[in-house]
Amino acid sequence: MNKLYNSIDPIVIDDELLKLVIDDGKESKDSKEKSKPLSQQLEELTTLQLPYKRIRRIDNLSGLNELTKLQLDNNDIETIENLDHLVHLTWIDLSFNKIKKIEGLNQLKKLTDISLHSNQITTLEGMDDLQELTLLSVGANKIASLDNILYLRRFKNLSALNLAKNPVAELPDYKMFVVARLSNLRYLDYRLLDETTVRGAREQYQEDLQVIQAKEKEADEKEDAKRTKIARLSLLRGANLQDFDTFFEDLISEDAEYMKVAPLRALNDVLSEYKERFQEATNNFVVHMLEHHDLRIQERGQFDLVCQKVQKLNDDKALALFDEFGAKKKKVFKELKGEKLARSEAIAKLEELKTSTSLFYDQLMDQETNIVEQIEEFIREFETRLSELTGHALEIIRG
Numbered sequence: 475m476n477k478l479y480n481s482i483d484p485i486v487i488d489d490e491l492l493k494l495v496i497d498d499g500k501e502s503k504d505s506k507e508k509s510k511p512l513s514q515q516l517e518e519l520t521t522l523q524l525p526y527k528r529i530r531r532i533d534n535l536s537g538l539n540e541l542t543k544l545q546l547d548n549n550d551i552e553t554i555e556n557l558d559h560l561v562h563l564t565w566i567d568l569s570f571n572k573i574k575k576i577e578g579l580n581q582l583k584k585l586t587d588i589s590l591h592s593n594q595i596t597t598l599e600g601m602d603d604l605q606e607l608t609l610l611s612v613g614a615n616k617i618a619s620l621d622n623i624l625y626l627r628r629f630k631n632l633s634a635l636n637l638a639k640n641p642v643a644e645l646p647d648y649k650m651f652v653v654a655r656l657s658n659l660r661y662l663d664y665r666l667l668d669e670t671t672v673r674g675a676r677e678q679y680q681e682d683l684q685v686i687q688a689k690e691k692e693a694d695e696k697e698d699a700k701r702t703k704i705a706r707l708s709l710l711r712g713a714n715l716q717d718f719d720t721f722f723e724d725l726i727s728e729d730a731e732y733m734k735v736a737p738l739r740a741l742n743d744v745l746s747e748y749k750e751r752f753q754e755a756t757n758n759f760v761v762h763m764l765e766h767h768d769l770r771i772q773e774r775g776q777f778d779l780v781c782q783k784v785q786k787l788n789d790d791k792a793l794a795l796f797d798e799f800g801a802k803k804k805k806v807f808k809e810l811k812g813e814k815l816a817r818s819e820a821i822a823k824l825e826e827l828k829t830s831t832s833l834f835y836d837q838l839m840d841q842e843t844n845i846v847e848q849i850e851e852f853i854r855e856f857e858t859r860l861s862e863l864t865g866h867a868l869e870i871i872r873g
Contacts, residue, residue: 485527487534492516495524513537525549525567532556547571547589554578569593569611576600590615591636598622607632613663614639620648623655624686634661647678654679655686710760713767718760722752769863777856781849788845792838799834803827 485491489512496515510518521543522535529549533556535541543565544557551571557563558581566582569591577600579585587609588601595615601607607629618641626632635656637643643663645651652662653675660667676683710716717724806827810820 485529487524487529487532489534491524491527492522495522521545535560557582564606579604586631598625602628605629605631609634611636612640613637616640617642620645620651623652626656627686627690630658632656633658635659636663638663650675650678654683709764713764715760715763718756721756722749766863766866770860773856773859773863777852780852784845784848784852788841792841795834795837795841799830802830 493512496512496519516537518540519538520540522538522541523545525545526548529546529551532546532551532554535556536559539559540562541560542562544560544563545567547567548570551568551573554568554573554576555578557566557578560582562584563582564584565587566579566585567589569589571593573590573593573595576590576595576598579588579601580603583603584606585604586606588604588607589611591611592614593612595612596617597619598612598617605628608631610626610629610632613636617637620642622642626635635652637652642648649662649671653659653667653672706719707716710718806823809815809823815823
């Protein structure tokens with residue numbers, strides 16, 4: 475066996491280790507597969523197994539972009555790191571290491587199966603974006619609080635969970651608590667959940683579940699409102715209208731005279747009516763401006779598309795000219811090289827090629843001039859159209 479495996483020192487993931495791992499699995503590969511350079515084999519690798527290697531740090535996995543399964547169990551790894559580029563990963567085994575915190579996984583959105591058994595983890599976290607997760611094994615860690623179970627409610631596809639040999643698994647009603655809160659769970663601590671247990675758990679914690687669901691609904695509504703607000707702000711900013719949603723409040727706050735009379739209750743009704751009318755007018759204005767902004771975007775898109783088509787057409791013509799000239803030049807050179815021509819004949823052919831070269835240059839320059847003239851005409855039309863749109867927008871503003 476290679477000395478790399480016999481060493482008592484920590485192992486670093488490097489090309490030597492990866493080559494050894496690949497070579498170990500070559501018996502079933504054909505000769506063509508074996509002859510590929512290491513870099514190509516790594517690029518095509520979909521499964522990498524590195525258990526029992528005394529690895530302390532996850533590193534040097536660049537180039538393994540097609541990897542779907544990664545096995546790093548029974549090592550000395552303390553931190554989950556340097557995995558963001560493995561976006562095709564669906565299965566990862568980091569069990570029997572020294573990991574204290576779940577992190578470095580959020581970019582791996584295709585992960586369905588995670589094993590972190592026998593580590594030193596105290597909290598379930600760091601997996602917010604892994605919505606494809608179906609199996610999570612975190613048995614034999616240091617998870618003690620049932621609050622961790624609530625974190626798992628975000629994973630709608632989670633069907634198998636292992637928490638055995640954690641302090642939390644020793645708590646009274648642990649099983650019923652978990653089953654009640656994770657509605658899609660089918661296996662808990664390696665055991666299939668029967669319908670009687672599931673039904674009983676939900677009945678036992680019915681009131682708690684109603685409270686939890688109400689809070690989640692409220693949180694979801696707030697998040698939706700936040701996303702809507704961000705989307706609208708982005709839309710307004712793109713049209714240079716970002717201040718219009720708070721226009722009225724900004725005007726009032728900057729009015730020193732208003733601040734003096736603001737405490738008067740009689741002013742509230744008048745101000746409320748004025749604010750309503752002001753916002754209606756402002757909203758109408760914003761709607762019109764957004765419509766014009768969309769038209770401007772459409773005009774720019776059409777302008778870019780026309781320019782691209784013209785450029786493509788002229789490029790194709792230029793390439794055809796290149797091919798035609800190249801064929802003529804090749805023919806002349808072949809004749810000069812292959813035939814015993816008199817000096818006068820050779821000079822005549824070179825003169826012919828010189829004439830073709832001059833013509834070729836003139837044709838390219840004509841093409842260049844033609845495209846410049848076309849683009850300038852498109853620019854004039856584009857500017858005219860934008861001026862019309864701007865004039866219409868100004869009419870709305872004056873109105």
